[in-house]
Amino acid sequence: MSRVAQRVVQQFATGATLSLLIAGCGSSPPSAPGVPPPPTSTGSGGPPGGFATGSYTISGVVAEYGRPVASANVNAWVDLGNSGYSYMYLHGALLTDPNGRYRMTGLPGGARLWFQTYKDGYVQQCAAPTVTVSGDTAVDLALVSKANLTASPMPAAVGLRGVSGTIVEMTATGKRPVGGVFVDFEPTMDFPAAVTYSDGTGRFALCGLPASDTVQLGAGLGNRVAYVNVPPGQTGDIEITLP
Numbered sequence: 001m002s003r004v005a006q007r008v009v010q011q012f013a014t015g016a017t018l019s020l021l022i023a024g025c026g027s028s029p030p031s032a033p034g035v036p037p038p039p040t041s042t043g044s045g046g047p048p049g050g051f052a053t054g055s056y057t058i059s060g061v062v063a064e065y066g067r068p069v070a071s072a073n074v075n076a077w078v079d080l081g082n083s084g085y086s087y088m089y090l091h092g093a094l095l096t097d098p099n100g101r102y103r104m105t106g107l108p109g110g111a112r113l114w115f116q117t118y119k120d121g122y123v124q125q126c127a128a129p130t131v132t133v134s135g136d137t138a139v140d141l142a143l144v145s146k147a148n149l150t151a152s153p154m155p156a157a158v159g160l161r162g163v164s165g166t167i168v169e170m171t172a173t174g175k176r177p178v179g180g181v182f183v184d185f186e187p188t189m190d191f192p193a194a195v196t197y198s199d200g201t202g203r204f205a206l207c208g209l210p211a212s213d214t215v216q217l218g219a220g221l222g223n224r225v226a227y228v229n230v231p232p233g234q235t236g237d238i239e240i241t242l243p
Helices: 086-093
Strands: 056-064 075-077 084-086 099-109 111-118 160-171 174-177 182-185 194-195 203-210 213-219 224-230 238-242
Touching: 075 086, 075 099, 084 086, 086 160, 086 224, 160 213, 182 203, 194 203, 203 213, 224 238
Parallel strands: 160 238
Antiparallel strands: 056 099, 075 084, 075 111, 160 174, 160 203, 182 194, 182 213, 213 224
8 A cells, every 4th residue: 555645546447547557666656545436437448468368267246245236346456476457457347247246357377366346335345355366266245335334343264354443533632533534455556455434433344354464554534644554463453543
């Protein structure tokens, strides 16, 4: 994730910026965390060249508590090791069908995928497990409506963890919790893989984060942005102070 800045990035649905193409380049401007907007096109233009594609397919269902979510935008960060790219940049926007199904084609063997799923009114509160492409694979993805967000700690699979904490601001009378703050985990810059909002008491929770890595969480409310590093082993009592 990039350092503190004062703008909200909205490039994920169009895949139009170079910062989504080369991982770890270090030259892109810093950005505030932000939810990707709905896609503006459902086209599927071919790759412009220069990035590895392949013949493998990942498919599955996007659902909320078992209920399929139609017209959800599905994307992936395709990590090639020394570089990577947004799937939508090469292949166009990908939307789930009326049964919540998606089909992601043209993936190269050996690539590691982080998934990103979005629909207006929903968020991907738990990061989907990463997948290393070695053949055609089924991967189901989960969304949760904003009305059903929880700020309580959530269970996690082996090797992953849930985290929870509070968003605060400093006032003349001391710390005060802040609700409605966007909070995310980005495994690579400007690519949210887990997203939520703080509740009325400032509490938030995310899940599906790597358990053995230090992860960075970003919080944003308007042009107020803050970040915190969460070391391996920590799951709770995370406090993020907005400037």
